[in-house]
Amino acid sequence: MKKLCVVLSLLIVFTLGSIAFTNIKLGGIAGKITPTDAASGVSLVAATDTLKAQISQGVFTFSNLKEGVYTVVVKANAPYKDAVIERVAVKDSATTDLGEIKLVQ
Known part of the structure; x- marks a missing residue:
């Protein structure tokens, strides 16, 4: 009887644990840089964490x-200037589209 209670308790704990972690929904950020050859890299900053993305034909x-x-930081090639886009919000399961980011000289 004691073994049955322990097994059922563990089964309930593992089931609730797996359900709790499946509800985490992740979002994203996308954008296009113009001119397409003006940027060398794109970084994403959140507190002390930084992520980098590949740029393909201006799209990241x-x-x-x-x-x-x-915060999105676009590192530009000369003669263009770097761009910084602050306060980009990401919601659960949604991709935030920044649209076209025009780099200036």
Whole structure:
């Protein structure tokens, strides 16, 4: 009887634990840089964490992001200037589209 109670208790704990972690929904950030050859890199900053994304034909995407507020930093090639986009909000299961980011000389 005691073994049955322990086994059932463990089964309940593992079931509740797995359900709790499946409800985490992740979002993303996407955008397009113009001119397409003006940027050398894109970084995403949240508190002390930094992520980098590849740029393909001016398009970049950050995925699997937790809900929160981020800063996007675009590192430009000369003669263009770097761009910083602050307070980019990410909601559960949604990709925030920054649209077109035009780098200036």
